[in-house]
Amino acid sequence: MSLTVSSTTDPYGVAAAYWDRLHIGPGSAALVSFFAGLAPPGGHALEIGPGTGRVTLAVAGRVASVHCLEPSPAMRAVLMTKLAAEPDLRDRVTVLGAAAPDFRFGRRFDYIYLAAVYEDVPPEARRPLFAALAECLAPGGVLAMDMVTDEAVPDHPQREVRSARQGECRYTLSSAVWPLGPDLAGVRRVYRTYHRDTLVATETTKGDYHLHRPADVLADLRAAGLTAVGGSAVTDEVTPLDDKGTLIARHDS
């Protein structure tokens, strides 16, 4: 018999368990290095949307503190479990169940970053987000992001994109993406679990995939008093990263 799950109130409620095996791809190490390499040694960092913590743990190894805003209970649970096994890091990492920009810290950070978060952020939410982030970024502090790209709106039929084995199970992720507008796609993801080659569970999620264009992002950064200083979104360099379109901005005032 096969268990079928098709919706949850947490958009990442199904994906969280599979995230590290089925979503984190071969370019992940380079992406993690990109974000961790910008972390100021001994400084204070704020991460928006840490998910299961692939970047969080690397950044925490360099800084005095990392604050994380993660609204998904399922993603947060994986992150908290990883931190529980890291006694040297866990005292430095504060994990809050909240979404940006609806949270105020009353303090400033040297480094703020968002890794692979933009797909969840509608373009019209970017300006208030940057305004809130600029408010808590220290003068000279750095804001880093990815997924700022002029790529075409993705469009592909359902197909298997990744598969992983664990114990006697094989897990697969297939996805379909279809255009809904100039900066928006719909995404359907299907997670299948096979136990000794018998399909035992099928879990489906549906959501939006937002695209963020370099010219629009640069304008919104300027409006927040932030200056772009690097990243492949402005230099057009080809990178091996999982998520294209990195962008680094500085708070000058």
Ligand SMILES: C[S@@+](CC[C@H](N)C(=O)[O-])C[C@H]1O[C@@H](n2cnc3c(N)ncnc32)[C@H](O)[C@@H]1O
């Ligand atoms: C695609 S996952 C990426 C997770 C992780 N950063 C990584 O690179 O593996 C996006 C994450 O951003 C979180 N997220 C989405 N919108 C957010 C917001 N407004 N504030 C904070 N986190 C958000 C989601 O809950 C999810 O965990």
